Amino acid sequence: MAQIEITLPNDKQAQFERLTEEEFLNEERAIEGLLSAGLEAYRDVADRTEPEVERNLFTADAEDEYGRRGEL
Template identity: 90%
Template sequence: MAQIEITLPNDKQAQFERLAAEEFLTEERAIEGLLSVGLEAYRDVADRTETEVERSLFSADAEDEYGQRGEL
């Protein structure tokens, strides 16, 4: 198994320690679980086609300018 050393700001370290203590058996399992979820989410975004991304960006711009129903 690979070993990785990271440096976290104090607030992120405190959040991680609380989460690990409340939700996981060990810090190692917490790291594995959080990395798995993050990598899965990243892969899902990366798998989206360019057309879907462009459409969602256009939709957001249109909603900002015209409202959700195309009203002025």
């Protein structure tokens, strides 16, 4: 099994820890579940051919929070 090391901002680490405690048995299963869900969601978006699917998963959060063109 591959091993990966990442660095998370403190707020993301806290969110991950809370989610792990609430939803998963341990950190390893949390990472596996979240990564699998993220990859599947990305594949689903990438497989769509409709023109309205222009946002990618990495910009969607920023667009939702700040607006499509950075409006507040």
